[in-house]
Amino acid sequence: MIDLNLYDPFEKMQFSDTNCFLCGTIITPEHRAPVFAEWLQEQYGLRNKELLLLDKSVTTFDKLTIPCCDRCHTHYLLPLEAKVEYAAAKGIEGLRALEDQELFQWIGKMYYGTLITELIKEASPLIMPEYAVSEDPKMLGKFRTFFQVLQSLRVPMVFSDFLPCTLFLLEVNPSEDSLPFEYQDELTTMCFSIKLGSVVIVCKLLDNGIIRSAMGKLYQLTQGKQLHPIQVAEFKARVFYAAYIFSVVPEYFIRPVKPEDDHLVLDTLIDDITNEIFNPWEMVAYAHMLEEMLKPWDVREQEILKNPGQPLSFLLDDENNFKEVPHYQKQ
Structure with a gap:
């Protein structure tokens, strides 16, 4: 049984x-x-x-x-x-x-x-x-x-029309990458990333896929691309910062169990009426996160916020199209 x-x-x-x-x-x-x-x-x-x-x-x-x-x-x-x-x-x-x-x-x-x-x-x-x-x-x-x-x-357990997390899978350009494994986690924001060879998995737990929806357009631009590691670092910074300002906790409800049931079915609810889903995006706080992720390339906050209205990006150009970065050399 x-x-x-x-x-x-x-x-x-x-x-x-x-x-x-x-x-x-x-x-x-x-x-x-x-x-x-x-x-x-x-x-x-x-x-x-x-x-x-x-x-x-x-x-x-x-x-x-x-x-x-x-x-x-x-x-x-x-x-x-x-x-x-x-x-x-x-x-x-x-x-x-x-x-x-x-x-x-x-x-x-x-x-x-x-x-x-x-x-x-x-x-x-x-x-x-x-x-x-x-x-x-x-x-x-x-x-x-x-x-x-x-x-x-x-x-x-079956989740009814939702997954309790956001998942992103990115591929790194092997010719620009020498790191076989890496992992980072943030206990309080429940954000996690792990690198297995040329694949990086970035996950925000307990958001029911909301950050995936919010970053859907950018994520779509990365699909089918082999990213430079500095681009992966920026993508992670965006996800980890979104997790930092994510301000709600989903509730999960188990449907009544019948004697013949062989699994649980869970529904979910997020209170987006009395609570904002995200706290305000603060550019300086995001720049801190990005600077931390870009430490291997020695990119500083001053450079990131050179144009405060449009912070430095290795993923997007000025028209928000995907930016090809075949190589990157430290300044």
Whole structure:
């Protein structure tokens, strides 16, 4: 019989090494699953690369693991990882062939795994973070909502006419690119990007595809193009800044379950009557984000805002057409 009951660790803040992150089953501390899959670590040489956590402690990719029971690991996580590994080996067309919901689950697991690590560590941090996640009711409410839809990993779930995230897939020009793997995440804005060879996936979790709609025209211009890495950096800056000013949290509602049902159906609602979807776009704040993304090319804010009405862009020309950037040399 299929278990359609959802697990809610947020109700009692049940974040520990003795509860499976996905179903809540009591486990021993030895039951772990990697946040970044074994195949990723192997393929991109990540095992001993360092990661800085919010409490200023340092871990490595191979040590970043989450409590996970054998059943969830074997039946849900490993099959998904095998699918993504197979798709990634085929490049951008392989990843595009995956179901969007599968990419959402894959990215969501890595994002949530990092979050769970932070929540567990906040019980005994090396240095107490300035803004402890566990002490922010608004953020916890957002994470709780996200975990509700992430459980589609374990509980068969159909999203009615929506996907709980925005997904972008970009292809990098291999002749201009020497970076095999890269990832960035923003815990509070729920934005994530990961580079697998020549493909970059950029994701904003928990926006129901609104940022995808807002950036649809620009995204369309990038399709079928091999982008210079500096163009990818600008695209990421636009998505990460849009996530920063995104100001609503969707609500999800489970339709009544009948005895014969073998999956849950979720509907969604976003309050765009009493709340603005986006806070105002502030050019200086966007320039800060873009400068951060363009650090490898030493492009400074002063150059970005040389014309404040039309900030520097490597993606669009003055007429908002796609700009070809075959090469870029630092000034």
